Structures are given as structure tokens and as C-alpha cells.
Amino acid sequence: GDSVTQMEGPVTLSEEAFLTINCTYTATGYPSLFWYVQYPGEGLQLLLKATKADDKGSNKGFEATYRKETTSFHLEKGSVQVSDSAVYFCALITGGGNKLTFGTGTQLKVEL
Amino acid sequence: DGGITQSPKYLFRKEGQNVTLSCEQNLNHDAMYWYRQDPGQGLRLIYYSHIVNDFQKGDIAEGYSVSREKKESFPLTVTSAQKNPTAFYLCATLKGGADTQYFGPGTRLTVL
Numbered sequence: 001g002d003s004v005t006q007m008e009g010p011v012t013l014s015e016e017a018f019l020t021i022n023c024t025y026t027a028t029g030y031p032s033l034f035w036y037v038q039y040p041g042e043g044l045q046l047l048l049k050a051t052k053a054d055d056k057g058s059n060k061g062f063e064a065t066y067r068k069e070t071t072s073f074h075l076e077k078g079s080v081q082v083s084d085s086a087v088y089f090c091a092l093i094t095g096g097g098n099k100l101t102f103g104t105g106t107q108l109k110v111e112l
Numbered sequence: 113d114g115g116i117t118q119s120p121k122y123l124f125r126k127e128g129q130n131v132t133l134s135c136e137q138n139l140n141h142d143a144m145y146w147y148r149q150d151p152g153q154g155l156r157l158i159y160y161s162h163i164v165n166d167f168q169k170g171d172i173a174e175g176y177s178v179s180r181e182k183k184e185s186f187p188l189t190v191t192s193a194q195k196n197p198t199a200f201y202l203c204a205t206l207k208g209g210a211d212t213q214y215f216g217p218g219t220r221l222t223v224l
Contacts, residue, residue: 042217043118093213100145100213
């Protein structure tokens with residue numbers, strides 16, 4: 001079956017540091033890939049997505065590139081802020097859009 | 113104001129009682145989903161519905177029931193058969209033909 005593996009957290013960074021959160025996947029067919037963000041006590045918000053190989057999703061300074069050859073979709077940001085502190089989920093959906101498969105989430109803590 | 117509403121935000125129930133969580137949407141999206149989130153785990157799919165009066169079991173449907181009598185509403189009942197119901201419950205919607213799910217703010221259920 002489909003699966004998503006994320007690096008374990010928490011990840012603790014100083015403000016303005018570079019962020020990478022690794023995500024790899026296993027899927028049948030050609031999935032669409034997503035990053036969602038969850039702030040404390042809230043639901044998930046879509047951060048970015050990519051629907052085919054070599055596509056780059058970007059939003060709010062975050063980027064991720066769909067790498068079919070390495071089955072990866074790593075999240076990056078050049079300079080994090082305290083307000084980026086949240087839990088980040090990598091997810092995929094395969095044809096038919098029936099079911100999102102999530103990673104376990106990575107907590108990011110950004111300190112001054 | 114368009115969106116997904118889940119109520120209440122916090123819910124407390126005694127063990128052995130059934131409880132119903134509300135999910136309402138005015139996005140005119142066709143599909144609706146219920147997920148369960150436990151600490152340190154990704155989201156797991158409980159039930160989903162693509163059209164009114166039809167729904168399917170997800171990965172962890174045991175101890176839960178749903179109905180879809182209206183397009184706008186997809187209530188989830190947590191029954192006394194659910195052995196460990198304390199969790200954060202998230203509702204999501206999906207527009208027909210699209211691949212991106214949108215999430216409500218969630219309901220945190222605590223069974224005492």
C-alpha cells in the first residue's frame with residue numbers, strides 16, 4: 001500500500017536558519033504530493049502541493065520539489081521565523097482522490 | 113463566510129456514551145471525510161462520502177458511524193464500541209474532480 005515517511009521531530013532551529021524536512025513516499029501509480037501545516041489546536045492548512053514529477057510547489061517562502069527518481073518531496077525554507085513553529089505533514093493522494101496518506105508529522109520549533 | 117465548521121471545539125463524554133461530532137460545509141464540495149489524529153501519529157481515515165446518501169469505510173471505521181443526508185453535512189457518531197475514543201477529530205472536504213482536501217478546525221474529544 002501507499003506510505004509516507006517523514007523525519008522525526010522535534011526540529012529546533014534559531015530564527016533565520018535554513019529548514020529542511022525530509023519526506024519520502026511509496027505509492028502505486030503517480031501520486032499528487034502535499035505539505036500541510038498544523039498550528040497548535042487547529043486543523044490542517046494546505047501549505048503547498050505538486051502534481052507531477054519535477055513540479056515545484058511553493059508558498060510563504062516554503063518550497064518542495066517532486067522527485068520521482070528518489071521518491072521524495074522534501075520541504076525547505078531559506079529563513080524560518082518564530083511564526084513558522086507548527087507541525088508539518090507530508091501527504092500523498094493517488095488516482096481517484098479517495099484517500100490522503102499522511103506521514104506522522106514533524107514538529108518544528110523556531111526560537112529567537 | 114465560506115468554509116468548514118466543526119462543533120464543538122472541545123467535547124467531554126463519559127465512557128459508554130455515544131457522542132456525535134458535527135461537520136458542516138458551505139463550499140459546495142461533493143466529498144467529505146473524517147480523520148482521527150493521535151499524538152505522534154499521522155491522520156487516519158475513518159469514513160468518507162463522495163455523494164449524498166452514500167459513504168464508505170476508511171482504515172479505522174470500527175466503533176464509528178456516519179450519515180450523509182445533505183451535501184453540506186457529514187456527522188460522525190463515536191459509539192461505545194470504540195475502545196479508545198479520546199482523540200482529535202478532523203473533517204475534510206474535496207471538490208469534485210480536484211485533488212486537494214480542505215480541513216475544518218477539528219474537535220477534541222475526551223472520554224472520561
